[in-house]
Amino acid sequence: MEQETLQTQQLKKRKLPKWLIILIAxxxxxxxxxxxxxxxxxxxxxxxxxxxxxxxxxxxxxxxxxxxxxxxxxxxxxxxxxxxxxxxxxxxxxxxxxxxxxxxxxxxxxxxxxxxxxxxxxxxxxxxxxxxxxxxxxxxxxxxxxxxxxxxxxxxxxxxxxxxxxVDFGKYExxxxxxxxxxHLSNIDVEKHYTGNTKQEKIGTYLHDKNINAYANDSYVAYVRFLKKDQFKSGWELFILNNLNERVRFLIFNDMVNFSSQNICTNKYIPSYLTYIKLINIKSLNRKNQNDDIPNQKVKKMFEDRERDRIVLTQIKNSCPNFGDEINQIEITFQQLKGVNNGR
Incomplete structure (x- = not known):
């Protein structure tokens, strides 16, 4: 009996404390x-x-x-x-x-x-x-x-x-x-990243930044190449159009600033730019007429704020008569969208 008690005591001494067990676990x-x-x-x-x-x-x-x-x-x-x-x-x-x-x-x-x-x-x-x-x-x-x-x-x-x-990432790619x-190139704060005495000078420095211009062009080419093989783009149509529209508008406007002495009408991005705007307008008008809420807030804002597009389109229209009729049709759709947005 005494031997059993002694063994029990020895076992108790060998048992790890609860806090140590938890610490290990x-x-x-x-x-x-x-x-x-x-x-x-x-x-x-x-x-x-x-x-x-x-x-x-x-x-x-x-x-x-x-x-x-x-x-x-x-x-x-x-x-x-x-x-x-x-x-x-x-x-x-x-x-x-x-x-x-x-x-x-x-x-x-x-x-x-x-x-x-x-x-x-x-x-x-x-x-x-x-x-x-x-x-x-x-x-x-x-x-x-x-x-x-x-x-x-x-x-x-x-x-x-x-x-x-x-590896296969599926839709996540x-x-x-x-x-x-x-x-990657959106909402760059020129006040934060560029030098100049005024904000206008800083914007000018930004527009003349050769690295940004090269990145904008090279990434656009890669993005368009990716779209041709993207099997999951059907859920991203509006987002994609927004991406394409913003990028080619930047590239066209950048050429206007950096190569003002050259004929803007030869810019290779203009036909694509006009196509993107027309597609955006069509999808926007259809959704607005159907009272279909646009879930992506960035794309929704794009439908409501087209001022930057108007500036570039006006410059193209004034410089390139061959694009005049196409831009006139786009401007008509702008007015229709404005009417729908105002409840008319």
Whole structure:
């Protein structure tokens, strides 16, 4: 009897304290959950078909940390993206993502889609479950913002020109391309990024920025190439038209500013620009007449604010009589849209 009591006491002494058991269990549970999502993501994107499997593995780890742990911390613990509490998770995400980028095969746009899936909601390219603009791309420090814009431009050109090889992102490749293209050169604050004594001088510096002009042209070419093979674009028609319209309008207006002595009528983008506007007007008028609410706020605003289009169209019309009839028809549709918007 005494021997049994002694053995029982020895067992009790060997038992780990509850707090230590919990301390050991927590990281084991976290690791188990992480790898559960890791293997699930592997299956979804068919990672076994990747042409750079080690790079894909790192990208998946970065994506799981972001979509699972950062998202949970942000949504349920109300920790903002720029908080010091979030910093370790973002640093860990960056570590795995950068390892993947070092190892990725050249001429493969896979990293661009992984960036979108991992970081888009952090930089407010996509909407997160809890609104937080603390790391919004437009409010980043000057150099950080431009570095990110340049990175998005490179991704757009890679995805458009080279495509994604091996892994299968399905509709998310389309989402990545359309969203990044809509963002990478939009809403550039000339007061923040360009020099000049007045705002007008800063706008002039911006319009003469050769890097921006090259990025605008090269990414547009890549985007159009991507659209020809995009199997999921049917859900993005209005968004795509907005992207195309804004870009060619910029390219045409930029030529007006930089090559004012040349004949604007030879600009290769004008026919496409007029086509985009007509398609936008038709879709807009149909939706307005049907009292169909336009869900995307950016596209909805485009339908209501056409002043920049009018400026460019007027310049083309005054300089190029051969486009006059086509622009007159566009202006008639503008008036019809205005009438519908005013309730007539």
């Amino acid at each position: 927590i990281p084991l549970v976290i690791i188990a959950i992480h790898f559960n999502f890791y293997f699930a993501t592997q299956r979804i994107v068919k990672a076994d078909e990747s042409i750079n499997q080690e790079a894909t593995s790192y990208f998946i780890h970065a994506n799981v940390i972001s979509m699972l742990w950062i998202n949970a911390t942000h949504t349920y613990l109300f920790v903002d993206y720029d908080s010091w509490l979030m910093k370790p998770l973002i640093v860990l995400t960056d570590y795995f993502f950068e390892k993947g980028e070092v190892l990725i095969q050249p001429h493969n746009g896979e990293d661009g889609v992984w960036w979108y899936l991992t970081y888009a909601y952090i930089y407010n390219l996509s909407t997160s479950q809890r609104i937080d603009t603390s790391m919004d791309i437009y409010s980043l420090p000057k150099n950080e913002e431009m570095n990110l814009r340049n990175k998005l431009t490179r991704y757009i050109i890679k995805i458009g020109n080279d495509g994604v090889k091996g 389309s989402s990545a391309m359309h969203t990044m293209f809509a963002t």
